Amino acid sequence: MANTADSISREEYFYGHKACAGCGGSLAVRAALKVLGKNAVSVLPAGCMSAVGFNFPQLCFSNNSIISTFAGTASMLTGVEAGLRARGFKDFTAVGFAGDGGTADIGIQALSGAIDRNDNIIYICYDNEAYMNTGIQKSGLTPFGAKTTTTPAGKNIHGNIRPKKNMFEIAAAHDIPYAATASVGYIDDFIAKVRKASQIQGTKYIHVIAPCPTGWGVPVDETVNIAREVVDSGLWYLAEYENGEFKLNRKPKEFTSVADYLKKQGRFRHLSDEDIDIIIKSRDKKWEYIGKNFKFD
Amino acid sequence: MRPYVRDKKTFSQSEVPENTCFEAGYLVSVNSGWRSIRPVIDNAKCVGCQQCYLYCPDGVISINDKKAAIDYDFCKGCGICAKICRLNAIRMESER
Numbered sequence: 333m334a335n336t337a338d339s340i341s342r343e344e345y346f347y348g349h350k351a352c353a354g355c356g357g358s359l360a361v362r363a364a365l366k367v368l369g370k371n372a373v374s375v376l377p378a379g380c381m382s383a384v385g386f387n388f389p390q391l392c393f394s395n396n397s398i399i400s401t402f403a404g405t406a407s408m409l410t411g412v413e414a415g416l417r418a419r420g421f422k423d424f425t426a427v428g429f430a431g432d433g434g435t436a437d438i439g440i441q442a443l444s445g446a447i448d449r450n451d452n453i454i455y456i457c458y459d460n461e462a463y464m465n466t467g468i469q470k471s472g473l474t475p476f477g478a479k480t481t482t483t484p485a486g487k488n489i490h491g492n493i494r495p496k497k498n499m500f501e502i503a504a505a506h507d508i509p510y511a512a513t514a515s516v517g518y519i520d521d522f523i524a525k526v527r528k529a530s531q532i533q534g535t536k537y538i539h540v541i542a543p544c545p546t547g548w549g550v551p552v553d554e555t556v557n558i559a560r561e562v563v564d565s566g567l568w569y570l571a572e573y574e575n576g577e578f579k580l581n582r583k584p585k586e587f588t589s590v591a592d593y594l595k596k597q598g599r600f601r602h603l604s605d606e607d608i609d610i611i612i613k614s615r616d617k618k619w620e621y622i623g624k625n626f627k628f629d
Numbered sequence: 630m631r632p633y634v635r636d637k638k639t640f641s642q643s644e645v646p647e648n649t650c651f652e653a654g655y656l657v658s659v660n661s662g663w664r665s666i667r668p669v670i671d672n673a674k675c676v677g678c679q680q681c682y683l684y685c686p687d688g689v690i691s692i693n694d695k696k697a698a699i700d701y702d703f704c705k706g707c708g709i710c711a712k713i714c715r716l717n718a719i720r721m722e723s724e725r
Binding site for chain 2: 342349351355392393394395519553556
């Protein structure tokens with residue numbers, strides 16, 4: 333454990349930002365930049381991390397950093413990488429930090445294009461499961477049953493009616509050199525994956541679950557615990573895709589209670605027992621699929 | 630470890646840069662006013678395991694001589710460090 337802390341830079345590259353207390357997304361950005369170091373060039377689309385990081389004249393990124401268009405995170409990364417390479421720079425990493433909406437809904441076309449071209453970039457999606465920056469609207473990565481301002485919980489419809497888009501396997505389906513899922517609750521695993529990604533040539537995609545206390549309706553000090561619980565309860569999984577193979581990194585011996593995980597959060601508090609059964613069934617189906625198709629050693 | 634905080638200047642419209650504005654890591658304001666509770670480290674219990682340092686979303690915890698130290702200028706008082714500490718070496722105290 334102590335090795336992880338010693339393996340990353342002691343410098344802070346994302347400091348003094350105006351994110352809410354206990355923000356999971358800022359933890360992901362901070363940890364990733366501490367791995368990549370001062371020569372990382374980060375690209376951020378509209379979203380929480382650009383809103384909290386660039387408040388003129390306060391510039392919270394200590395590395396070179398730029399805001400992209402909402403849809404163009406990956407295409408700007410392509411340009412940054414090509415531009416620096418053309419000017420003769422060798423020791424740098426082009427890294428993008430986009431939220432779930434900026435990745436799975438608005439930025440998916442640019443991301444797909446960048447993976448197709450196999451540009452040498454790292455794309456990190458910090459997934460807080462809704463458009464949190466604009467006030468909690470449903471995104472393609474909002475899970476089934478979650479209450480957002482655009483999917484309110486009423487008598488007939490209990491929050492979001494659609495399941496979470498499987499962004500990790502969509503990225504993997506491009507036959508990407510490296511894709512991974514992570515959670516800020518298991519920061520050692522996330523840091524190891526960012527390091528691994530930085531050493532691979534080609535496009536890398538990392539999908540990290542980053543709880544948002546404001547949007548999820550949990551206390552600010554629960555961010556890390558809830559990010560662990562989502563993995564322990566089997567609703568999220570830590571996996572990698574490399575050389576055409578899926579690999580599972582962590583297999584809970586026994587899942588912790590899904591109901592406990594859901595009921596802790598304001599966005600799921602309205603769910604009935606039937607809704608929870610639907611969530612448990614879809615989890616079991618997913619793990620059956622993982623058991624058949626993912627390697628685990 | 631962290632960028633230093635500079636004096637906040639006022640800008641007229643004509644002075645606002647059109648392109649890249651300042652050098653990276655240009656800080657002019659602190660976040661300490663956001664806090665209602667503050668973490669306090671019990672140095673007798675702290676063993677320098679660095680878990681709080683790893684999990685702090687704001688990066689305000691540093692390790693000096695195998696003990697955790699908090700930068701109160703930028704701590705927002707979320708309390709993640711107190712939850713993460715297995716030795717209960719961090720307690721949250723009310724700000725007065």
